[in-house]
Amino acid sequence: MKKICLYFEIHQIVHLKRYRFFDIGRDHYYYDDYENERSINDIAERSYVPALQTLIQMCKDYPEFRVAFSLSGCGLEQLEFHAPQVVDLLQEINSTGQVEFLCEPYSHGLASLANEESFAAEVKRMSDRIKELFGKRPKVFRNSSLIYNDEIGAQVASMGFKGILTEGAKQVLGWKSPHYIYHCATDPRLKLLLRDINLSEDITERFTSNPIMADQWLDWIASTPEGENFINIFGELVTFGIFHPLQSGILDFLKAIPALARDRGIGFALPSDLCEEKSVGAIEVPYNISWVDEERDTSCWLGNVMQREAFNKLYSVADRVRVCGDRRIQMDWDSLQASNNFRFMTTKPGYQYRGIYDSPYDAFTNYMNILGDFISRVNNLYGGADNEEIDGLITMIKNQGDELAAKDKEIERLRKKLEKYNPTELEEKKPEPKAAPAKKAPAAKKAVAPKKEPVKKAAPKAKAVKKEEKAPAKAAAPKKATPKKK
Amino acid sequence: MFGWEFPPKIYGGLAVASYGITKGMVEGQPDAQITFCLPKPCGEEEKFLRIIGMNQVPIVYRGHDYNYVKSRIPDYMTPEEYYNFRDHIYADFSYMNVNDMGCMEFAGGYPGNLHDEINNFSIIAGVVARSEQFDIIHAHDWLTYPAGVHAKMVSGKPLCIHVHATDFDRSRGKVNPTVYSIEKNGMDHADCIMCVSELTRQTVIREYHQDPRKCFAVHNAVYPLPQEYLDIPRVDNGKEKVVTFLGRITMQKGPEYFMEAADLVCKRSKNIRFCFAGSGDKYWEMVDLAAAKGIADRVHFPGFQRGKQVYECYKASDVFVMPSVSEPFGIAPLEAMQCGTPSIISKQSGCGEILDKVIKVDYWDINAMADAIYSLCTNEGLHTYLRDEGLKEVAEITWVKVGHRIRKLYDECIYHGGFLH
Secondary structure, three states: OEEEEEEEEEOOOOOEOOOOHHHOOOOOOOEOHHHHHHHHHHHHHHHHHHHHHHHHHHHHHOOOOOEEEEEOHHHHHHHHHHOHHHHHHHHHHHHOOOEEEEEOOOOOEOHHHOOHHHHHHHHHHHHHHHHHHHOOOOOEEEOHHHOEOHHHHHHHHHOOOOEEEEEOOHHHHOOOOOOOOEEEOOOOOOEEEEEOHHHHHHHHOOOOOOOOOHHHHHHHHHOOOOOOOEEEEEEEHHHEOOOEOHHHOHHHHHHHHHHHHHHOOEEEOOHHHHOOOOOOOEEOOOOOEOOOOOOOOOHHHHOOHHHHHHHHHHHHOHHHHHHHOOHHHHHHHHHHHEHHHHHOOOOOOOOOOOOOOOOHHHHHHHHHHHHHHHHHHHHHHOOOOOHHHHHHHHHHHHHHHHHHHHHHHHHHHHHHHHHHHOHHHHHHHOOOOOOOHHHHHHHHHHHHOOOOHHHHHHOOOOHHHHHHHHHHHHHHHHHHHHHHHO | OEOOOEOOEOOOHHHHHHHHHHHHHHHHOOOOOOEEEEOOOOOOOOOOOEEEEHHHOOOOOOOOOHHHHHHHOOOOOOHHHHHHHHOOOOOOOOOOOOOOOOOOOOOOOOOOOHHHHHHHHHHHHHHHHHHOOOOOEEEEOHHHHHHHHHHHHHHOOOEEEEEOOOHHHHHOOOOOHHHHHHHHHHHHHOOEEEEOOHHHHHHHHHHOOOOHHHEEEOOOOOOOOOHHHHOOOOOOOOOOEEEEEEOOOOHHHOHHHHHHHHHHHHHHOOOEEEEEEOOOOOHHHHHHHHHHOOOOOOEEEEEOOOOHHHHHHHHOOOEEEEOOOOEOOOOHHHHHHHOOOOEEEEOOEHHHHOOOOOEEEOOOOHHHHHHHHHHHHHOHHHHHHHHHHHHHHHHOOOHHHHHHHHHHHHHHHHHHOOOOO
16 A cells, blocks of 8 residues: 655744844844744744644544654744744644654754764754653654765664655665665664655645646556555645645645545555665665755755855854853854755855845855854853863863763663672672772873773773772763863 | 047046957957047057047048158058048038148047037047948947937948946936936937946936837956966965955945945954055045044055056955946956955946846945955955856956847847837
8 A cells, every 4th residue: 555654844944133243242132033023923824824724624534644744943932932823733733643743953954964962962852842742752853954864864873763754866766766665874773764856846846836636646646656655745834825825725735635545545654654664775875965956965055165164163163052051052053053044145046035135145244243243152151262172171071971871881781780699799889989089180181082992991890990980980070060161 | 439448548447348349349250340430549559450540530621642641640540541531521620620631639538628529529420431331330438429420320320329337327316418418319319229237228218218129238348367467466465354445436436335334344353454446536535534434544545556556456455345326337346356356346336237256235235335344354265255256257258248249239230220110
């Protein structure tokens, strides 16, 4: 039985305001409140609300209907603030049990290409948020604009996701069909769900210019070759109402799908259902792919020198922002990361929508002004300490964290082992934090060296040695706080 | 063609454009023969076209013998040509102030009695039009429109006029009625109006009430820099950045907006300097303004730049700004881009229509202008992008292409009777 997997993205950026260079250092508020409120309300009214209402009705009418969503943190915050009715509708549709919420990076940014830790932290935050709102921890991941490569795949797999959505880009598929389940080349546990570009874009891109009927569209799906069972239709929720106005009849198209699909024996599936299916093979993706433009790569965000400069500059402070713990800085960090900011700077021909900017240079200038202010704020948190020093400390903290985690694991393992042999002795040996703090300093300096070394060495030895090392490491924890408050 | 300026004597952009257009046509179209009528050639013009010095064309009969004529006329002209012109004198101009050759003198350039010179130019054009063989008349800028119209009346050949600027651009709306009437008359008689930008075309249609069907935007271009200029090394200003304004310091060019933007930039950064190259009626006003704003130490006035100095100036700059209030075309940003200097231009500049790799701001938006200056000076990425892409873009804008476009319009006029049918 053929199955359609429908997925829609819900994301809106926080619009940045016109920010002149003379505002740098004076004005730390970067947002265009009016535009944000206006645009989100407009989009909610014209698109999200009617589309979600339709989908809710479809879920009620057709118990076999399934649809998945993902929310970006920035979009969600805006909806909660300006258009909470959309969040209510999402919860309503969630209560039908026929939907699934996927995880994506909180900021809808490009952290996956720049900084592993920041990326992981963002994904964690979004996952928590989804759990909190909809009661279920997401199991399937989709990166911002479906950006994917083998490394991202490996990282996402290590975060415990079962599957990832990405583009069925020609340059990676070649002769293969996107209608099968594949797996990540670097980590076979992670399933790849590939978007069917043609069938998806019949709706998302071409609906107004080249209208189609739902039965025609489903006939195309039904006529796919035998064995090609999984049709992934991914798009943005604003397809309904913004990309294509409601009077184009796009919602009627949507509404007609379940009944017509039933006639043709086509079912629906959630991404997590598809991840249970068996993979037919690995797909190697050495270079970035995404669902944007003809090239299906990252050139619309990082195609020219300006975009790359902005990108590098932004992520040059990623570590500092991550460890700083300042809420406002982190909020600004989210909105600055949103990939749309980079897209405004694209110089590729044919790109029209630029928000408040009238040229890529304008977008770049404004963004760099804001970034200039932001970076100086971040650096002020660190008391103007120079980069090398701070980077050293950050690496040290990170390595110590890794070390601690590894040691905790090791201790747990050894303790269990020990319990088996001699449950009482453990209790006696426990109070043993006698290691001198002096010992910690050289250990910390060494931290840049291969981090797992001490663990491996320690492993075969007796647990007493382990304990000794653990104590100073714990003691180092308060030191984390010292550098930033200087 | 009738023109007022031609290199190597350059008063403004008109000379450069006249040169580019003629050279582009001759290079791109082997069958094109151009006769260029100048009020006062200096004799050192390039020889790819035929130059007629209007100050050598007789309008009063003088019976000199061959040898005398030969000794009196410059070497780009033959006595036969002189006699040919003399045979076509069409009225008695002996009341006019002519010299022993029966010719009128021109001061050249833009003297006080400009209107007399324009009139004389037109009278002589009647002689030239009667004696020469040609298919089409092309008049550059309003000074030569009366001549063009006269030639058309005499010969019945189609007239193209080339609008390099209108008085609306020069005067910010307060036109000189005499100039306006000359311009309007020329346009009314023209079969084809070539404007250097869509902006100018719209002015011509709106302010001079011309039929849009016969108005065309024919954008200017630039010549690749000669090796001599390419070899000028780019000056490394170290930590300091130099932002340059280059042009006549006059109302049309918007120098006060540049000064205001400079003031804003100077308030926030210590390593940006401003260069005000050029001269003009607002020169002293600008010097005073800089002093009044307290930024005189950061604003420099090197004065009028000529020839190679212009390129040295571009090459020593990090940013070039052209904040013109109204600029029919404005070739300077293209030249700056050729030198690898990114440009900021006003949206009211015609060249913006064919340039993409420049920053465009409204001339009155001094905040945006200051922001763009600051951004180019501080963000390496933007500077690199505009420098490299700008070079590529400007290399694509050639006079030969312009020549082909003009030729198409000529053909339409000559073979199909113009555009109004």
